[in-house]
Amino acid sequence: MSRDDSIAILGGTGDQGLGLALRFAVAGRPVAIGSRVLERAVTAAKNVGEQVPGAEVEGFENAEATARAPIVILSVPFEHTASTVKGIRERLEPGQIVVSMGVPLATAVGDAASRMVGVWQGSCAELVASLVPKGVQVVSAFQNVSAHRLQSLEGAVDCDVVVSGAAEARRRVMELCPLVPGLRAVDGGPLANARIVEGLTALLIGLNIRYKVSAGIGLRFTGLPE
Numbered sequence: 001m002s003r004d005d006s007i008a009i010l011g012g013t014g015d016q017g018l019g020l021a022l023r024f025a026v027a028g029r030p031v032a033i034g035s036r037v038l039e040r041a042v043t044a045a046k047n048v049g050e051q052v053p054g055a056e057v058e059g060f061e062n063a064e065a066t067a068r069a070p071i072v073i074l075s076v077p078f079e080h081t082a083s084t085v086k087g088i089r090e091r092l093e094p095g096q097i098v099v100s101m102g103v104p105l106a107t108a109v110g111d112a113a114s115r116m117v118g119v120w121q122g123s124c125a126e127l128v129a130s131l132v133p134k135g136v137q138v139v140s141a142f143q144n145v146s147a148h149r150l151q152s153l154e155g156a157v158d159c160d161v162v163v164s165g166a167a168e169a170r171r172r173v174m175e176l177c178p179l180v181p182g183l184r185a186v187d188g189g190p191l192a193n194a195r196i197v198e199g200l201t202a203l204l205i206g207l208n209i210r211y212k213v214s215a216g217i218g219l220r221f222t223g224l225p226e
C-alpha cells in the first residue's frame with residue numbers, strides 16, 4: 001500500500017486514531033495504521049478489517065506507516081507528540097502533509113482534562129510544524145471530534161472540523177472531512193488558529209462532564225454559507 005489516496009494514522013491503535021481508521025476504511029480509503037509496536041498495529045488493522053469487510057487497512061511501525069501515505073495523521077497524546085515526530089521525521093518527504101490532532105490538555109502534567117497547558121510554540125500544531133522537515137506541511141484538524149462517535153459506525157458523528165494550515169494543504173485535509181458522515185470541514189485559515197481550536201476541546205471535555213454526555217458533545221458553526 002502506498003497510494004495517492006492512502007491515509008496514515010500514527011498511534012492508530014488508540015481511541016481516536018482507530019475511530020478515524022474505521023471511518024476512512026468505510027469510505028473506501030486505504031489506511032496505514034502506525035504504532036510503536038508492529039504487533040499492536042497489525043492487531044488494530046485486523047480489528048478494522050473485521051468491522052469493515054473489504055477494508056484496505058494494514059498495520060506498520062510508525063516510521064513505516066509514515067512512508068506509506070501522502071497524508072499522515074498524528075494520533076498520540078500531546079505529551080508524546082515531539083518524540084513521535086522526531087522518531088518519524090527522517091521518513092517524511094517534501095510534499096507530505098502531517099495532520100496535528102493533538103490537544104495540550106493539562107493531563108500531560110497530571111491536572112484535569114478540562115484544562116490546558118501552555119505550549120512555547122503556541123499550540124500542538126505549531127509545535128509539530130517546528131519539528132517537521134522543510135517542504136512538509138502541517139495542518140490542524142479533528143481535535144473537536146469525539147473518538148466514541150467515530151467508533152460507533154452505526155451513527156453520524158455530527159461535528160464541524162475546523163481545519164487550519166497553508167491553503168493547499170488545508171484544502172486537501174478539508175476534503176477528508178465529508179468522508180465521515182456528519183463531519184463538515186470549516187476553513188480555519190492559518191495554522192496559528194489551532195491555538196483556539198485546541199482549546200475548544202478542553203471546553204468540550206468540561207461540557208461532557210457537566211452534561212454527562214459520555215459519547216461526546218460536538219461543535220457546530222451556524223450561518224456558514226453552503
Ligand SMILES: NC(=O)c1ccc[n+]([C@@H]2O[C@H](COP(=O)([O-])OP(=O)(O)OC[C@H]3O[C@@H](n4cnc5c(N)ncnc54)[C@H](OP(=O)(O)O)[C@@H]3O)[C@@H](O)[C@H]2O)c1
Binds near residue numbers: 015037041076080201
Ligand atoms: N479520544 C478522543 O476523544 C479525542 C478527541 C479529539 C482529539 N483527540 C486527540 O487525539 C490524539 C489521540 O488521542 P487518543 O485518545 O486516541 O489517545 P490514546 O488512546 O491515549 O493514545 C493513542 C496512541 O498513542 C500511542 N502512545 C501512547 N503512549 C505513547 C508514547 N509514550 N509515545 C508514543 N506514542 C504513544 C499509543 O500507540 P502505540 O502504543 O500503539 O504506539 C496509543 O494507542 C490525542 O492527541 C488527543 O488529544 C482525542
